[in-house]
Every structure is written in structure tokens, then in C-alpha cells.
Amino acid sequence: MYRIAQKTGVSNKQAALYRLIGIIGALVISSIFILITKKNPIQVYASMIKGAFGSYYRIRSIIIRAIPLAITSFGISVAFKLKFWNIGGEGQIMMGAFGAALVALNFPDLSKPVLLLFMAVTGFVFGGLYALIPAIFKAKFNTNETLFTLMMNYIAIKWVTYLQYSAWKDPNAVGFPKIADFSKNAWLPDVFGIHAGWVVTLVLAVVMHIFMKHSKKGYEISVVGESVNTARYAGMNVKKIMLEALFISGGLCGLAGMIQASGVGRTLAVTTSANAGFTAIIIAWLSRLSMPVMVIVAFLFAAMVQGGVFIETAYQIPQAVTEIIQGMILFFILGTEFFIRYKIVPVKKEQGGN
Amino acid sequence: MKEAYVQFHGIVKKFGTVVANDHIDLDVEKGEILAILGENGSGKSTLMNMLSGIYMPDSGSITINGKPAEIRSPKDSIKLGIGMIHQHFKLIDNFTGYQNILMGNSSASLRQKKEIKKINELMDKYGLHIDLDKYVYDMSVGEKQTLEIIRVLYRGADILILDEPTAVLTPEEIKKLFVILKNMRSAGHAIIIITHKLNEVMEISDRVTVLRKGRNVGTLITKETSIWELTELMVGKPMDPVIHREECELGEVLLTLDGVTAYNEDGVKVLDEIGFELFSHEIVGVAGVAGSGQKELCEAIAGLYPVHKGSVKCMGQEIIGKTPGEIIRMGVSMSFIPEDRLGMGLVGSMDITDNMLLKSYRDQKGLFINRQPAREMAKKIVEKMDISTPSISTPVSKLSGGNIQKVLLGREIESNPKVLITAYAVRGLDIGASYTIYDMLNRQKKRGVAVLYIGEDLDTLLQLCDRIIVMFAGKISGIVDARNATKEQIGLMMTGKVMMYV
């Protein structure tokens, strides 16, 4: 007979070791799926790594994939720090991209810096406002934000679908439902061969880290997230802080949308968010809301997807296998949290205790 | 010698590195009331939770009726005829009384009529009467407790454990409870009552077992012992059970409330024409049944609760309409210790330094926070208040209850307030730590601070305070001089039956 007891004093090193064991466990179990396709899992994993990191071109493409994940994670984590479960990153990305597109399509001839700045600000504001809607209801009526933000995702996606297939459909793209490409001035410039989003990501990682750890606002967000009552007793305006934080949270997601539309898609499309809003939740959670860690985790997630794309062409293994591996790794990492927090101890049998 | 009905043999239970129970032996007979006396943290509840199946002992064994009992879950415990009434009631708010009684018992049939008849017979037998069709969220604390007792009896428990059953009751409700307990004793139940209140031990129990720091330090026959002997056993050294009151000359008026009225979100009046004055060099106590408006009163003064009408003046200046931050800066400091200790005034996951910042960070210039002054303040408080902590960067939730409260009060006092409002400052503290807090409050009083002390224990209020405001249903039902009021008087005023002003 065993029982579960809480553990104390697990060092970061041990915790990292547990997680590493978790990842290995996930890969072992995922091998079953690879074996179904009659391939050698070790070979497949090796080529996934090669496929991800094997060339400059591939690393570049990982970075491009990682950018929206990282920025969205920053945004999500601001809300999570407040214990506001913003599952709506997907919708906020879409609305940010929509805001950017609105500017790009209406003012195609502004000069590049002005236009890009205008797009970024609009994207941020649109994303922020979109997150503000559930936040207002949460602040006023304590409306469940998890489900509210979740629903808002679908509304945003349907809205963009409408634009792409109907209202903004490009008449020049004969029959093909797409929105017209932005003008060249609305394209993010490349820096060392990769669109400037990566610079924005690194700058934001530092800025947001300082913001959360050393600014008054960041301090307030932490206090409110930990205890609304304590915040009130300290004289903080809880509702105002919640609204401000959610505006920032949604704004960052919106900015990610703007960067995707401008730097990658060159226009707005239903595929702009590409599940980044959901993946970012997982990244933020795994990184324990630490911005620098998020950059690394986002990179690793992107590498996994990149590796998956490679093995699809190299081995004819469906790309879906990366989703299975991703899911498995998540299951295992989530599971290891338990072993970091608790221990299992045997219950000693006493004499006389049957 | 005949074997006792329930026996504990060498029970050990550890939480991490803390030993909550250290080789405890204990026994209870049928038809007796055993009191388990001990300070908070002495391991009383942990020990009893082993009987109710919430915890399992690390080692040691329990026998019931001569047979070894292995209690792995509350279900096992119920099967063995054990019924526990927890300090925090284990009731479902969204269920009616009947639903709460019927849940869990899977063997009972679905024919409600038969069960309801059985329940009603039980209520008659023991003189318990409440409306079981009411939802729990509409019940008073006393009703909830009665419901718990009915449930335990319905399940056929012959061993009954009550964890601090009087903590939330009025003196009148306590009397009723004791009558019920005596009825159950005559009916042949074995009853264990966990408490830290000495006079209750003397009044109700047949025997008393005293726990100190997880050890059984003695089992005595109640008739043959005294409050002084029990105190000494419980605390570990002889101690005067009377709290010192600093005698001072009253100073000027610092805080004046007049006709303060407030409504809650549902439109119910929670403060009704509250008016009193608070002088420099005095401690004024506030007594009342839980939920009589104490919390709202504190929050109204601190600017956290919307006041419908009336005025609150601090040194002649109206503070209604000011923000909480402005009120703090005027020298009104408020600390409220909630039941879980953290959560109002402190942030559990943050360290002492960051908790020092809570009320002062706004006074810093710019967008960023300089933690250096807070670090120095944290060091100072740790030293001054003798807080035992590994360091000032330890999360406060890792500290013991007494130390957490010292951090909170220390911060409030460090801000040099003119008016200090403190609610439940000794909640959950052992006697030694409580006395440290009383000393601190007395020192503030001597310095000229006006202290408003919201308390639970009437004995403490009578000994520590100069005057006592008694609240009932949001009204002041009386203000008495603590030097010549009695507990019975205050008890009656708490139920709104007597109004008295001095």
C-alpha cells in the first residue's frame, strides 16, 4: 500500500532531469506509432533532428515558425500571471492581423517605416481590444473567461473567413479565395536574412521580463493574480489592473498576428494564426511564465514541427506524427510535474495492524 | 481492566520535516466525553483526521472495540461508526439539508420517504430541530453544525469527533450544543471534542488529554484538575492566563464614525447607522457573531467598501470618497487576518521583501520599483519582531502562522499609523505568540495610536480592550466598558436581544 505525500526542496537541476526523462519517455512511446509505419524510430528521430537543424535554411525556417509562438506566449503569460485564463490568443492574433491588414490595404503607399509602425500599433490595439471584451465582463460580472475567450477565437476566425472568401476577396486571384497581397511597403524587412520579427521577439523578451519583474504594473499584476483580496487591501484598483493587463496580453497576440501577416503571409488569411494561440498556452505554461524560457521553448516547439515536415517528405510518414509526438511530450512533461511536487511513500505495516 | 472502546497506539505523522504527531497514545470510552486540549499546531486535528480517514498515520495503530482498525479513507471510517464534524463544515452549499444527509450513503434505498422518517425520528430523539428542506447556503452557522450532527447520527456513528465546535457559535448556541452532547453521552456514544478553550473543557468533558508539540503530555480527569494546571501543561510553563491591559490617559479623538450605512451587492444592509469615536491611547474591541458586519466595518474605514451614507472622519478630515491609497497615507492602517491567514494583506508566494512593498510601492517615483528600501525594512522587521525565517527572500507562505501574522502586523506598525485597525490578529496563534501580539498592540496604544481590535474570543476582548463595541446584524447593539462588563452581557448583545450603551 502506498500513499502520496508532498515533496519539499526539489532543486531546479533535479526538476530538469525529471523533465528530460519525461521527454525521453514520450519519444519511446511515440516510437510505437512510427513502428506502425514500419520505420526505424531512432532513424526517424535522428532525421527529424537533422531535418530541423541540418542547414541554415532549416534553422531559418524554425526561427520564422518560433516568432509568433514566442510573442503570443509573452502575451498569454501576462494574462496567466493574473490568473486570467486567456485561451483566446488565436482570436487575438487574427484580430491583430486584421487590424494590420486594414491599414496595409487602405494606405499601401505610406512610406515603409510609417506604414509598418502604423500596422504594428493597429494590430496591437485590435488584439488588445479584442481581449478587453471578455476582460470587461470578467471585471464587471465575473463572467467565466476561459470559455468566453475560447468562443471569441471562433468568432474571429469566422470573421476573417468572411473577409477572405467574400468581402475582401481579391478579384484578381481568379476564383481563388484570397485577400490581395499587401504592398511591398507593408512587408517586414529582413534582418540577416530573416524577417525582422526575430528582433522584435528578442527585444520583447527583455522588455516584458523587466516589465513583469521590476515595474510597478508588473508587481501589481502579480499581486492581483495571487490574491485579489490582498490587492484590494493594498489599495490597488483590481479591475483597472485586470483591464490593463488584458489589453497588453491581447495586444501582444495582436502584434504576433501583424508580424505573421506582414512578415510571412504578406496578407491576411484564415491560416494566419495557425494554432499559435493554442500552442502558446502550452509554451507559456511549460516555461512557468518566464519570458526568456519561452523563447527557448518556442524555438524547440518550432524545431519539432520543422522536423516533422522533413520526415514527411523523407520517409512518407504523415506529418501528423509530429502532433502525436507533441501530444505525447506534453502528456509526459505534465505528468512529471507530479513527481516534482509529490512523492510516493510506502505505508509501513505495524505489528497488529492485520 | 476492560479495554477502552477506541485506542491509539504510538501514532506518528509527519508533514515534510514537521512532526505533527509524535508517538501518541490515547483512549476513549463509550458514554464519555473526552476533550483534546492543545494550542494551534499541537497536532489535535491531525490526530483526529487519522480517525476520520483524511490522513493515514506514518506508523502506529488504532484499535476500535478491541479490533485493529485500518482506516484508509473516510468511507472506512464511516463503516467503523466514526463520525467527524470538521471545523470547516463538509457540506455542499448547493444541496438541501436532506440531500447533504443522504449523499454518500450508497447502501440506503432511494425511497426518500422512509429515510426522511428515520431522519425526523433522530431529530426528535436528540432534540435537534432545523428545516432540512433549506439549502445550506441559506443556513446559519449553528444550523449547519446541527445538520452535520444529524448526518453523523443518521449514519449510525457511535464515535463522534467535533473539531473546535464552538469557534463560530454564540454563547447561546454553545449552550444548546452542550445539551445535545450530554444527550448523546447518555445514549452511550463516545465523544471527542477538540478545543483550545479551557473553560469549555472544564464545563463539558469527563476527561481531558493535553497535546503539546505533537506529544501527549498528560490525560487528566476533569473534575480533579484546574484551569491553571491545564494551561501549564498546554503551554509547557506556568502562565498567567490573564492578558495585561496597558492603562493610559485617553487622548484626542482620532477617528469618528457617524451614521455609516452600507449595502452589499444583493442590496442587503450590512452596516446600519454605525457611529462611534476612537481616541488616541485606547484599544476598542469589536465583538459579534461572525458576519455581523465586522469585515464591512473594517473595509468601509479603509475605503474598500462603498458607504451609502454617513461619515468617517480621521482627525476631523472626511475620508469617505478618498481612495484606499490616500487613506493609507493619512495614517489609517488596516490589517485583516482571514481564516486562511494569507490572502488579505499578504501574498503567499512572494517573499517578505516583496510583501513589504505592498503599501509603499506607489510612493516610489517612476514606473519601476526599487526593492532596496523594502529589503532593509524586511530585515528590520524580522529582527524587531523576532520572526523566524530562513531569510527575507523566503516566500511568506512557508512561514508558520505566528510568523506570518508578525510580518503583517510588523509592516502595518512600521508605517507609523495613527489609527490601527486589526481584525482577528491572533487567529490561529498559540498562547505565546498571541501574547507577543497583545504586547505589540499595547505598545502602540502607549505611543498614542488608536487601535480598533476586532476579535473572536470574548475573554481576550474583556481583558485587552478599554471599550467593546458589540455588533449584531450590521448594527451596534451596545458599547460597553470592558473593565466592568460581563461575558453574559456581551453574549446577549451579540444576539441582538439586549441593547446597551455606556
Add this chain to the structure above:
Amino acid sequence: MDLKLFLSAAVIAGTPLLLATLGEILTEKAGNLNLGIEGMMLMGAVMGFITAYHTQSPFLALAAAFLTGALGSLIYAFLTVTLRVNQQVSGLALTTFGTGFAGFLGQKYVGLLVPDNVKAALANVKIPLLGDIPFIGDILFNKDPIVYISYVIVIIIGIYLYKTRKGLNLIAVGENPAAADAAGINVNLYKYVHILIGGALCGLAGAYLSLIYVPAWQDNIVAGRGWIAVALVIFVTWNPYKAIAGSYLFGGLDILGFRLQKFELSIPQYFLDMLPYAATIIILIIASVKKSKKNLPPTSMGLPYFRENR
């Protein structure tokens, strides 16, 4: 547009929603929010289809879907109940996994049709007498067997929740697991059983899509219906009877845009597609503004339970 035909189609479109919603009601009543419905539906859909394709047995196909759904939720249950992991993240992980699972196993079957004999076995059967009621008869009682099974499940869950002791215990677990535990209810067992049955129903819902609604395999066959089910649970305030009406309503909204196109109404289909989500938001808001003690989510939903927590 023929109203009867439309309502009849709404029932069919609503049935997978109904099954998934019922599953999630059971799960949430046990205090667990499982955001993995979409994943479990996909898992059930693909396993149901593959089994039908290879065995030609409708019974085995449905059983496979049922079990696969339960298996998916077992992962979730193990993580959230035994290992006490964050429920939201675990559910999202399950959706990721389920999407990959279906995409991976289903890849070879894309575009293939359900075998004829399976299709025939799951064809519409008119119920005598009830099926002859004018208007309603065809809409509700001239349907495939799964629709009838869904009626039975609704009634069973309704009686279970509101009329039995076990149902009372389940609600107690979701409301206050500590109180339920102290009352001798095996909290973890209740959670496991209901999460598993909930997952199995989601699996069945997925199979309904691949075997009856479409009936062929296509990528991402569930297409967001799992998320609508999450919304529906709130919309119908955790009530299995209301779930019928709610599911058919949302099912109707799902096909409305498609139908309206024929009439060239001015409302674009995309806005109609938003309606289920917008309606759910409105329900959420109304519930929170009213602050009634009834119709609220189970109190402990989303929180892990650990008896020895202190």
C-alpha cells in the same frame, strides 16, 4: 425551404453535438473541465471508420469508437485526477494528440467511403406508431439507430443525475470534493468513471460523423464541433434534457447557412456560423449577471483534489 426537411437535418447535425455534450456534462459534473473533446471525437471518428472499413461490422465500429474515446479520456483522467495536473492544459494536450492520432491513422483512408453493409445497418429505421405522428414523426422517429440511442442516453443520464443516490454523489463530487470525500464517497473513482464514460460518448459522437453524417473519411472531420460541445454544456446549463434542444438548435445553425444560400438571403453564411459561439457568450454573460445559485458550473470544476492538501 421545407421546414420539415430542415428540422430533420438539424436533428442529424445535432446528434454528434448531443453525444459529445452529454459526455462533457458527465465529466464536468465530476468537477473536471475536459477541453480534449475535439481530440477524443477525432480519435473515435478515425477508429470507428477504420474498424468499419476492415471488419464491415457496424457493431465493432461503434464499439471501437466508444473504447477509443474512453482511452483518450483515460490519459486525461490519469493526468488530472491521479497526477493532479492543470486540467486546461491537459485537455489541450489531448486535443493536440487526438488531432495527430486521427491525421496519422486516417491518412491512408482519406476519401474512402463507409462500406455499404455498414451504411445499411446504420440507415434510418422508422419507429412504429411514433414515426407515424404527423410532422414530428419523421423529424424525430424516422432516424438512424444512433439517434435513438442518444435519446435513451439522455433519459438515463437525466434519471441518474436527478433521481439516484449515485447521481447525487456525483454532483457532490463536482461541487465540493472534500465534503464528498468526508461523506465516504470515493472521489477519484467517481471522477475516473465519469471522465471515461464522457470520453466514450465523445468517441461515439466522432464515429457518428465518420460513419453516418459524412459518411466517409476526410481530414479534420470533426471541424470544431468539439469546441461547440464545450460551449453547449454551458448553454444548456449542465442539464441533459436541455442538451437535446440545445444540440438540435446548434445543429440547425450549423446547416442554416448552407440552406439559406439557396434563397440568396443577404446574411452571409459566415455570420450564421458565428451564431453558436455568440449565443454561448451571451448565455455565459446572462448566467454571470444573474448570479443565480442555480445554473452555475460545478463549484470545484477545474481544480485538482488532494485529500492531504494543507
